[in-house]
Amino acid sequence: MRLVKAFLLSLVLVLSFSYANGQNAVINGDTVYQKMDGFGGQTWTYADSMSSSQADLFFSSSNGIGLAIARTANTWDGGIPDLSTLQQAVARGAKVELGLQSPPCALKHSYVDLGENCSQSGDAGNQPLAFNDGSVGSSYTCFANGLSLDGAGGAFDQYATYIVNLIKNYQSHNIPITWLSVQNEANISQSSLGACLWMNGSQFQDFIKNYLGPRIAAAGLSSVQILLDPMNDWFDTDAVSACLNDSGCSQYVPLVGGHGYPYPYSPSYYSLGVASGRRVWQSETSDQGGWDPGMGSALTMARSIHDFLTVGHASAYQWWELAYTSSAGNFGLTDSSFNTTKRFWVTGNWSKFVRPGWSMISATASPRAGVFITAFKNTSSGAFAIVAINSNYSSISQTVNLSSLSANSVTPYVTDANNNLAAQSALTVSGGSLTATLNAQSVTTFVGGGSSSLPPPPSNLTGVVQ
Secondary structure (H helix, E strand, O other): OHHHHHHHHHHHHHHHHHHHHOOOEEEEEEEEEEEOOEEEEEOOHHHOOOOHHHHHHHHOOOOOOOOOEEEEEOOOOOOOOOHHHHHHHHHOOOEEEEEOOOOOHHHEHHHHOOOOOOOOOOOOOOOOHHHHEOOOOOOOEOEOOOOOOOOOOOHHHHHHHHHHHHHHHHHHOOOOEEEEEOOOOOOOOEOOOOOOOEOOHHHHHHHHHHHHHHHHHHOOOOOOEEEEOOOOOOOOOOOOHHHHOOHHHHOOOOEEEEEOOOOOOOOOOOHHHHHOOOEEEEEEEOEOOOOOOOHHHHHHHHHHHHHHHHOOOEEEEEEEEEEOOHHHOEOEEEOOOOEEOHHHHHHHHHHOOOOOOOEEEEEOOOOEOOEEEEEEEOOOOOOEEEEEEEOOOOOEEEEEEEEOOOOOEEEEEEEEOOEEEEEOOOEEOEOOEEEEEEOOOEEEEEEEOOOOOOOOOOOOOOOEOO
16 A cells, blocks of 8 residues: 555656646637737826936837837826927837826816815826815716706816817827826825716716717817726726717727736736727736835736736736836836836836737646746737746746747747846747747747847847936
8 A cells, every 4th residue: 555655646746747847838820819009107207207218218119128108197287297208209109198187176076166275286296186186076076066967068068178178289299199098096086196086987988978089079089099997996896887888988989998906916807898899908007015126026017917918808008107216116117217127127028029019819828837928929920929927936948839820930038137138049940839948037028920020139228227
């Protein structure tokens, strides 16, 4: 009996070793999922005014990590404090999301009915009290009691006019708005950037269907895509389905989304959004723990990106801030002096190579413990990118089998404790298969196929740009 037990134990150990060290990943280019809009973050606060080299670092796909989305916000006084950064982002090919924080003070319950202050100026947490406050009036939104939500001259009518004029103001500064987020975190009562409580999805349905959508169309702004992502959680608080279930509203809404809080958030599959043909965004998340510029925080973020892409079918992933003071935690991809973190470079493992218009394709999500894989391709050129996370504390030899993808070799780009998105020697693809060593605690992107394989990053890139 003792010999039998020993044999069975040995068999279990062998099988366990085989599972942990012999699992191939399979990438199938014929199985296509969501089309990507890209990766990005909020320009405000410490990233209001970037130098040219700093803008390159964030937004250039050749000289930086190629962020494709610059997220901005409206202000109480109509100012654009991040004007310079937005213009530089657009010049480098990024597109702009305008995330509405609050209606103007003149429409708000806190200003009209409660008499809160709306005269101080500034941004970065220095907004007027009335703009910050989401207190609800009799309509159960932040709009003033004397303003009905419907009818000419009502709150929704005036707010739609304000939004159209705001978009035109950005355009006059050569900043086209590609995406308009109707309200940031509508379930939050106060925010240093502004707030406006909306108490149910039917209010968004009414506003978009009868006011905002038609007003944007009539103003000739049909290129502006409405993003309905009103809550600070994923889709746990439902303020979206009322619009999606109404063709009169949903015709104006090609995108829906939510935020990834509490972080790291484990997303679910939002079936109504995907089944209705909407692109789904993770439009804000960040690590609110203690400052950690290293691979620990970066790997947590990498897994978050992987989960939102594979489980949530997200077409976009945005970090809260591009730059933020380190004393506040891991809110930024860099600190307020633009010292890069490993989070910054790990973001680049996706954003530099997975360009807008590319599609996610089928990949073995986790071929073995601690290894996570996503894959993407340019359906026009045949170029592809495979992103592999190794969260283990030791290196791993990983074989990847390619189906319906053509390449003689791939170039790995590695981010780990010693590398910042560093190009490595090309690996040969033989018989539709490649084998690579994934460094311990690393994220590696394998780029190949088509005619758009990227050259190594310029040798003059550094981790600090002043």
